[in-house]
Amino acid sequence: MESVTGTRERIVNAGAELLRRNGYTGTGVKQIVEAANAPFGSLYHFFPGGKEQLGEEVIRTSGMMYLALFEIFFADEPDLIHGIEACFASAAETLKATDYADACPIATVALEVASTNEKLRIATADVFTAWIETGAEKLGKYGLGPESARRLTIALVNSLEGAFVLSRSLRNTEALDVAGASSVAFARTLLAS
């Protein structure tokens, strides 16, 4: 009932924002504690494993927060197509509102560590696995078989992640608009099969 934001929490939050925008190797630990308004020593007090331990926690927590966002969109949505369209429209809005900075919280790090840091690679894999499994469970409510629901979920993540790459680079939301349309087309195909 006190301390709205502890030092440890501020470090994780600042780390999440910096890793999302600048990547893992592109972000320094000193940069993180400064942004968190935390003393440097606190970083190694709360994270004895150093940058890697902080990185892993950032990946897992922000990955789960992003999943919660997805679940909200489909919580009370009776129509699958509307839910998909709302997801991509919301992603486009957020991206534009943050000057094309806030896309996927872990994609940049995921690509950076895929071939270089096995512990962090596994953290990103666990997040993506949770997205796919939880998403498939939710989308299974719309009259799709288990395998179709899983494949549709993967297709949604594919299109979203890829559109984030194009949209951030090109600084426009055309790719996200197309991603919504192509995802809807795949959903209709699966619903009709």
Added chain:
Amino acid sequence: MESVTGTRERIVNAGAELLRRNGYTGTGVKQIVEAANAPFGSLYHFFPGGKEQLGEEVIRTSGMMYLALFEIFFADEPDLIHGIEACFASAAETLKATDYADACPIATVALEVASTNEKLRIATADVFTAWIETGAEKLGKYGLGPESARRLTIALVNSLEGAFVLSRSLRNTEALDVAGASSVAFARTLLAS
């Protein structure tokens, strides 16, 4: 007619491979010249602009090489659907053959620099623009209108880039398989409209 690989070319090639796998901030210039078997001084002889200039050249050249790969798949392919399926199947094969290292040559860098380095961000944007415009021109031959051809091309890149993120992280090709299927579904939808 001589010198199969000059020093400058070896530096660019080594830089391309390292940037693709480890990213821009994750790759050191010493690491590049060492991999290229080049003297350190040669780097700043051929690239007075240092790491950034080399990075820009790597982005542009490997981006164009990847585009050439795409063009080969559709050069003598009479069927659009077959061409799409071949693209994703080939990407999956390459990825698996390289232990999930060789995916998109510029995606990691594109995400890293999108919010941090405007010159390199523009280089990635130029590459993606070339992909979209050239792709749209090629796919326009299959009975699609200009706008549909452009949107299908963007959808293909979306799905491919996103599936690369998932496949490299999860170390399997399921996402690439789904990406092929969802892209085919979108192509059929556009062909039928």
Added chain:
DNA sequence: GTCTATAATTCGATAGAC
């Protein structure tokens, strides 16, 4: 063009007083 030495800075991480 090649090569070496080194400058100048930043990196992640640690020690130890408080």
Added chain:
DNA sequence: GTCTATCGAATTATAGAC
């Protein structure tokens, strides 16, 4: 738990001999 000082190794980049 906070804070500072600092270490050693890395980073990019430059100078200058050959």
